[in-house]
Amino acid sequence: MGPGETGLNYMQQLNQIVYPGIGKTTNDNDCFVKSRSIFFNGTTDFEQSIEEEMHRYQLIWENGYFLKTLKEISHILNGENYDWELDIDSKTKNTRSNYIKDAIITKFSKAPNFQNLLKEAYNKDLRNAITHTQYNLIQGGVVLTNIKGDNHQPFYGITFEKWEEIYSKAWFLLRYIFSGLKDIMELFMFHLRKKQSQVESPFSYQMVKNGSKHMHTILKEGTGGLFINEIALTISYISIFEI
Numbered sequence: 001m002g003p004g005e006t007g008l009n010y011m012q013q014l015n016q017i018v019y020p021g022i023g024k025t026t027n028d029n030d031c032f033v034k035s036r037s038i039f040f041n042g043t044t045d046f047e048q049s050i051e052e053e054m055h056r057y058q059l060i061w062e063n064g065y066f067l068k069t070l071k072e073i074s075h076i077l078n079g080e081n082y083d084w085e086l087d088i089d090s091k092t093k094n095t096r097s098n099y100i101k102d103a104i105i106t107k108f109s110k111a112p113n114f115q116n117l118l119k120e121a122y123n124k125d126l127r128n129a130i131t132h133t134q135y136n137l138i139q140g141g142v143v144l145t146n147i148k149g150d151n152h153q154p155f156y157g158i159t160f161e162k163w164e165e166i167y168s169k170a171w172f173l174l175r176y177i178f179s180g181l182k183d184i185m186e187l188f189m190f191h192l193r194k195k196q197s198q199v200e201s202p203f204s205y206q207m208v209k210n211g212s213k214h215m216h217t218i219l220k221e222g223t224g225g226l227f228i229n230e231i232a233l234t235i236s237y238i239s240i241f242e243i
């Protein structure tokens with residue numbers, strides 16, 4: 001299965017997120033404590049590194065191919081059909097935040113550890129603040145001005161330590177979802193090639209879904225078993241969630 005139109009549209013953006021790496025790193029456990037003495041004016045290296053991370057974070061949760069992949073994996077996890085006609089852009093046209101929460105995260109209840117990871121990596125208020133530039137950096141953390149509190153706490157903020165935790169989980173989630181699926185694909189294709197050398201009389205049939213035709217190849221082995229390549233491929237995704 002190729003990336004499809006959605007994958008092609010978002011592939012360059014995906015590479016922009018992954019290939020430069022997670023961003024600047026340090027072995028200094030006190031780096032955030034030291035940042036409290038920095039005068040933030042928008043030009044410091046510390047501010048630039050946070051801004052770059054925020055840009056990547058925004059791209060992660062706006063990447064349609066990443067969201068489509070998560071949605072398709074949730075279908076497989078719940079024993080549902082792979083949605084060949086899923087148009088993630090039309091599904092998220094009005095609001096991506098609700099779609100991510102209601103159509104993706106809630107669907108991973110059968111994999112609670114993975115679901116918790118999604119909840120920790122996705123922060124709706126933070127994403128919206130970054131998207132609309134409704135935040136600012138202060139000594140100690142990030143103030144989100146899109147969230148209004150009470151008179152005693154007029155704005156909502158998160159510490160830099162918390163931001164790094166959220167961002168790191170989101171970046172590694174995206175990175176290893178695709179590298180994991182790539183590894184599974186390579187293992188599966190190698191296995192399939194071995195199976196093909198033992199095959200007797202392969203044949204194909206068409207499945208029509210919503211007016212679209214999809215070819216399925218059945219390979220009959222010498223043992224008499226059936227090997228359906230599309231089904232085997234999608235089932236292999238489940239190994240990610242053996243948590």
